[in-house]
Amino acid sequence: MDSNIVGATECSDRHESASQIYDLALDIGGSLAKLVYFTKDNNHCVDGEGGVSHKAALEMCNGSRSYPVLKGRLNFVKFETSKIVDCLEFIQSKKIHFGNQHQGVPANSSNNDIKATGGGAYKYADLFKERLGISLDKEDEMDSLVAGANFLLKIDHNDLYPYLLVNIGSGVSMIKVEGDGKFQRVSGTSVGGGTFWGLGRLLTKCTSFDELLELSHRGNNRVIDMLVRDIYGGLEYSKIGLTSTAIASSFGKAVSDSKELEEYKPEDIARSLLRMISNNIGQISYLNALRYGLKRIFFGGFFIGGHAYTMDTISVAVNFWSKGEAKAMFLQHEGFLGAMGAFMSSEKHGLKELMVNQAVQQFPNSVCGAVNKIHGLLNGESNDDGSIDCSVYTG
Known part of the structure; x- marks a missing residue:
């Protein structure tokens, strides 16, 4: 499997030119609005492929269910919530809101609704109705997060549950997951992605979250952070397990420097x-995992954004505080868990019945040896544009 983690990116028009757009779901958070939608190409219908009859194809792929099997693509797109109008214009330009249809039958006004979750599903419901003439069919935010994570993590249930799901959005929610539909929000913190973006906007000239994240990649925190060696004259504090390069005080040098x-x-x-x-x-995630005896912690949310340094830092913190007992694991398309869960709540496309191919990869990490990345794939690899090819049942 390709080791590249494809971040949440806008999908390329080249895939949609010959495709029909079907179901759409939204997760509108405090900082970002996330979209998941499905496109199919009629040229890829299984019926008749390789001399396989329609009935045989159905039996191989979906038992006795009487719906055609189509190959298609899941697409992932994001917008800043403060620019929600851009999101509306994107939906309108691609006529995605008229794509919530089956078998090519256009949606009508009485049936023209889309699944949505997050606080924005309530805040912007009237705007969607006024601008696009569609109703937002609201799904619970925590239900959607867990459903999306479980779907991407669908391996042997004996090995999966229980786990701690840490979703880093504007703020952070920590959820103990024990099974499908069995979960409890056990903690959280207001210091999350919104904090990073908000303080970053105040302290730098960055105009977008992605720009700030990219800027951080080029920086050196040791110029600003006070390290143990800065306090101990270049030495470590070995008695309590602190190396010389451990951070003693974030932003601490800004006080002591001239x-x-x-x-x-x-x-x-x-x-x-x-x-x-x-x-x-x-650190907070591990302490909550310790509280409930959980060894695995899955991190999601756009704060991570496939950014290696972010994942490395979180992994180092979990490894340090747990003394290697707990693992930090990261999901592909980690920012779309809520949107994916809302998308799955629709009975139209049958995604709940898909078998999910799953692989765990490891890459070198200077401190904790390895950082686990979970790739939840829908019968196919991710494409360079961030979309996923998959087989989807429609009817």
């Missing part, structure tokens, strides 16, 4: 901010 504020580089500020928030989330 630099003027303008001398601090934006990329170093962004890096320090990312490190501070990632460390904090990793």
Whole structure:
């Protein structure tokens, strides 16, 4: 399997030019609005492929169910919630809201609704109705998050449950998951992705979350963070297990240095901010996992964004505090768990019945040896544009 983690990106028009757009679902959070929608190409219908009869194809792929089997693509798109109008215009331009249909039968006004979750499903319901003439069929936010995560993690249930799901959105929710539909929100913190983006916007000239994340990649947090060696004259504090490079105080050097504020580089500020928030989330997550005896912690949400440094920092924090007992694991398309769960709540496409191919990959990590990445794939690899090819039942 390709080791590349494809981040949440807007899908390419080249895939949609010859395709029909079907079901759409939304997760409208405080910072970002996420869309998942399905496109199919009529040229890819299983019926008749390789001399296989329609009935035989159905029996091989879906037992005795009397719906055609179509090959298609799941697409993932995001917008800043503050620019929700851009999201509406995207939906309208691609006529996705008229794609909630079956077998090519156009949707009508009495049937023209889409699944949606998150606070924005309530906040912007009237706007969607006024601008697009559609109703938002609201799904519970926690239900959708867990359903989306479980779907992408569908392996042997004896090995999967229980686990801690840490969803890092504007704030952070920590959910103990014991099975399909069996979960409890056990904790959370207000220091999350919204904190990173909000403080980053105040401290740098970045105009988007992605720009801030990319800026942090070029920075050096040690210019701003006070390390143990800065306090102990270059030495470590071995008695309590602190290395010389451990962070003693995030942003601490800004107090002790004689630099003027303008001398601090934006990329170093962004890096320090990312490190501070990632460390904090990793520590709190482990303490909650410890509280409930959970060994595996799955992280989702756009704060991660497939960013290797973010995953590394969270993993190091979990490894440090657990002394190697717990593992931090990361989902592909981690920012779309809620939207995926809302998408799955529709009975139209039959995604709940799909077999999910699953693989766990590891990559080198300087401190904890390995960081686990979970790839939840729908009968196919991710494409370069972030979409997923899959077999989907429609009817």
